[in-house]
Amino acid sequence: MxxxxxxxxxxxxxxxxxxxxxxxxxxxIRPYRGPDGLWNDEELVRYAHIETFRSDPLGVWRHWWKMRELALAARxxxxxxxxxxxxxxxxxxxxxxxxxxxxxxxxxxxxxxxxxxxxxxxGSALRTRCSNPSCGLPAYEDGSCAGEEVPACPRCGAPLRPDIVFFGEPxxxxxxxxxxxxxxxxxxxxxxxxxxxxxxxxxxxxxxxxxxxxxxxxxxxxxxxxxxxxxxxxxxxxxxxxxxxxxxxxxxxxxxxxx
Ligand SMILES: [Zn+2]
The missing domain is CATH 3.40.50.1220 (TPP-binding domain)
Structure with missing residues (x-):
C-alpha cells in the first residue's frame, strides 16, 4: 500500500x-451488504422501511433493539x-x-x-423519538435493547420509534x-x-x-x-x-x- x-x-x-x-x-459492526453482512438485503430493506414500521412496529423494534445492543457493545x-x-x-x-x-x-x-x-x-439507533410528528417530544438517548411490546410515547401515547431515517423517509x-x-x-x-x-x-x-x-x-x-x-x-x-x-x-x- x-x-x-x-x-x-x-x-x-x-x-x-x-x-x-x-x-x-x-x-x-459489520456492513449490511456483502457476504459478511449482518442482515441480507431482504431483511435490511424490510426492517429499515417506514412501511414495515407502520405494519409491524414490534418486528422493526426487535431488529433495532438488536442493532442497538451491538452498537452499545462496540467501541x-x-x-x-x-x-x-x-x-x-x-x-x-x-x-x-x-x-x-x-x-x-x-x-x-x-x-x-x-x-x-x-x-x-x-439518525442514530441509540436514540428514540415519537412517531407522531405533531407531538413535540424531543428525541432522547435510549439504551433499552429489548421489550415485549412497542413502547408508547409518555406524552401522547403514540408508538415510539428509533430515531433513524427509514427507507421511504426524507x-x-x-x-x-x-x-x-x-x-x-x-x-x-x-x-x-x-x-x-x-x-x-x-x-x-x-x-x-x-x-x-x-x-x-x-x-x-x-x-x-x-x-x-x-x-x-x-x-x-x-x-x-x-x-x-x-x-x-x-x-x-x-x-x-x-x-
Ligand atoms: Zn408523542
Missing amino acids: GGLPRIDLAAYGQVLFLTGAGVSVASG PNPAHEELARLEAARREAGGGAGFALVTQNVDGLHARAGSRELVEYH IPEGARRAAEAALGSCELFVAVGTSATVYPAAGFVEAARRRGARTIYLNLQPIEALGGSGSFGEAYLGRAEELLPRIFGGSRGERSGRA
Whole structure:
C-alpha cells in the first residue's frame, strides 16, 4: 500500500468527511451488504422501511433493539478516534470552524469517540423519538435493547420509534442543511468507508467537485466495483482505521497563511 499522500488539514479551509459502514467494521459492526453482512438485503430493506414500521412496529423494534445492543457493545476504533482528533486539533487552533463530519452510520460511534461537529445523516439507533410528528417530544438517548411490546410515547401515547431515517423517509431538514452548508464552501472532501453510491450522499462528491474541492475516496474496495461513478479525483484503497491516521496523522489543524 504505497503512494499514500500526507495531507495537512491546515492547508484547507472548509473540510468535509463523509463516513459509511467501512469505518465501523473494525469495531465489529459489520456492513449490511456483502457476504459478511449482518442482515441480507431482504431483511435490511424490510426492517429499515417506514412501511414495515407502520405494519409491524414490534418486528422493526426487535431488529433495532438488536442493532442497538451491538452498537452499545462496540467501541470506537482508530478511524473514529482520528476523525475526532482532527476536529479537536482544528477547534483548538481556530474555534472549530471549517470542519464537518457527515456520517451515514447509525451506530453512534463517532459521537462516542468525541466528534462534536457531527451530522448523523441517517439518525442514530441509540436514540428514540415519537412517531407522531405533531407531538413535540424531543428525541432522547435510549439504551433499552429489548421489550415485549412497542413502547408508547409518555406524552401522547403514540408508538415510539428509533430515531433513524427509514427507507421511504426524507433526510431531516437540519442534517440536510448542515451538509449543504459544508459542501457550499468545501475545499477538501473525503469519503471514508462508503461506496457513496446511494443518493443523496452520492451527490456530495459531485457538489464538492463543482465547488473545485480536492475529492478523495478511501475504502476497501474500488468504487467501480461498488457501482460508483468514479468522479473522485483520488482514490486510495485500504482499511479506514489504517488509512486515516497515515494520511492525516501529521495535521496541525489550523489553516496556514500560505493558502
Ligand atoms: Zn408523542
